Amino acid sequence: MNLLLLSPADxxxxxxxxxxxxxxxxxxxxxxxxxGQTLRAGCLGGLQGxxxxxxxxxxxxELHVNLQDPAPAKLPLTLLLxxxxxxxxxRTLQTIASMGVDKLIxxxxxxxxxxxxxxxxxxxxxxxxxxxxxxxQARDTILPEVxxxxxxxxxxxxQLPALAAKTRGLIAHPGDYPECPRALSxxxxxxxxxxxxxxxxxxxxxxxxxxQPVQLxxxxxxxxxAVPVLLARLF
Numbered sequence: 001m002n003l004l005l006l007s008p009a010d011x012x013x014x015x016x017x018x019x020x021x022x023x024x025x026x027x028x029x030x031x032x033x034x035x036g037q038t039l040r041a042g043c044l045g046g047l048q049g050x051x052x053x054x055x056x057x058x059x060x061x062e063l064h065v066n067l068q069d070p071a072p073a074k075l076p077l078t079l080l081l082x083x084x085x086x087x088x089x090x091r092t093l094q095t096i097a098s099m100g101v102d103k104l105i106x107x108x109x110x111x112x113x114x115x116x117x118x119x120x121x122x123x124x125x126x127x128x129x130x131x132x133x134x135x136x137q138a139r140d141t142i143l144p145e146v147x148x149x150x151x152x153x154x155x156x157x158x159q160l161p162a163l164a165a166k167t168r169g170l171i172a173h174p175g176d177y178p179e180c181p182r183a184l185s186x187x188x189x190x191x192x193x194x195x196x197x198x199x200x201x202x203x204x205x206x207x208x209x210x211x212q213p214v215q216l217x218x219x220x221x222x223x224x225x226a227v228p229v230l231l232a233r234l235f
Contacts, residue, residue, distance in 0.1 A: 001026050003139040004041040004051055005132060006065070017051070020060045027053075027061055041065055042141040044132075071141040074102040075235050076187040078163055082109040082194040084223045086119040090130050091224050097134025097144060099231050105163075107149040107156075109202060111194040117150060153205065160209040164189040169211035172230055173197055174220060177213040184234050192226055 001023070010017040019027075027033040033053055041051035041063070049067035056062075083106045084092055096104055108117070120126055131143050149155040167187040172180065174197055191198070191206050197220075198206070203213060221229060 001030070001136045002040065003048070003136050003141075004039050004063075005136050005141065006041060006043045006051075008043070012062075015065055016054075016062060017065055018060055018062050024056075024059075024061050027056060028058065033061070039063070040139060041067065042071065042139070043067055044135075044141055045143070046141055047071070048139065048141055072100060072139070074142065074144075075100045075231065076167075077101050077231070077235070078103040078105065078167065078187075078189045079227075080105045080107055080160070080189065080191040081223070081227070082107055082192065082198070083112045083116050084194070086116060086121045088222070088224050089116075089119070089121050092227055093127060093130035094134035094137065095224065095228055097131040097140070098138040099228060100138070100140065101144045101231070103145045103147070105147045105149055105155075108152045109194050110152075110199045111196045122148065152202065156202075156205045156209050160189075160206070160211075164210045169209070170234075171198065171203060171206050171211045171213040172216070172226065173203055173213045174215055174218075175213065177215045180214040180216055180230065180233055182233055188234055190230065190234070192223065192230065195220065195223055 004023060006017050010019055012018050033056060035053055035055060037053045039051045042048035047067040048069040048071060049065065051063040051065045054062045054064055079096065079101050081104060127146055135141060167189045168184060169189045171191045173193060189211060191211055
């Protein structure tokens with residue numbers, strides 16, 4: 001926990017917070033925090049700064065906060081991601097939040113098993129919990145927007161063209177395509193498929209929506225690897 005991430009409900013005064021949940025346990029067992037210690041803190045959806053520990057025991061901690069710094073800038077990226085396996089989804093959500101993705105769209109694909117959409121990890125509170133862990137890791141306070149698109153064709157045909165307008169549209173897909181570009185400064189809409197890749201029909205529909213296929217080479221990467229590799233290369 002590189003950032004003590006606070007919510008508005010934690011505030012008991014304008015400059016004072018009280019925490020009693022897993023963050024308290026982390027302060028006690030991992031940070032071994034003591035009264036007077038200063039920690040990096042931030043308010044979810046708001047500013048960052050310092051928090052000074054006023055009191056702590058096994059039931060609660062109170063801190064004085066001074067939040068004046070903005071959150072780090074988001075990547076100018078809309079990420080269209082074929083829904084990964086549930087366990088991989090949890091790790092990928094943390095990575096996406098840590099790397100500063102602005103908008104995430106989890107979408108269906110021919111190679112996405114129907115059972116994946118039934119996982120409890122897709123419940124809003126479960127998604128929120130993983131994103132929070134990613135923000136804490138990266139010292140960020142702004143959550144990415146997350147959209148679930150269970151029907152591929154209607155979303156790609158009806159909504160994606162408007163989302164991708166005025167952005168660099170890219171499809172990460174193995175094959176005889178141009179190399180993925182590097183170090184872009186323009187807004188990007190990026191589609192990453194399942195580990196077996198998009199099927200040809202899906203690539204065609206994504207292309208019609210304004211996205212261009214690009215490749216990373218001959219190696220086929222796991223989704224949890226492909227996401228940070230592509231984001232680091234693009235930005």
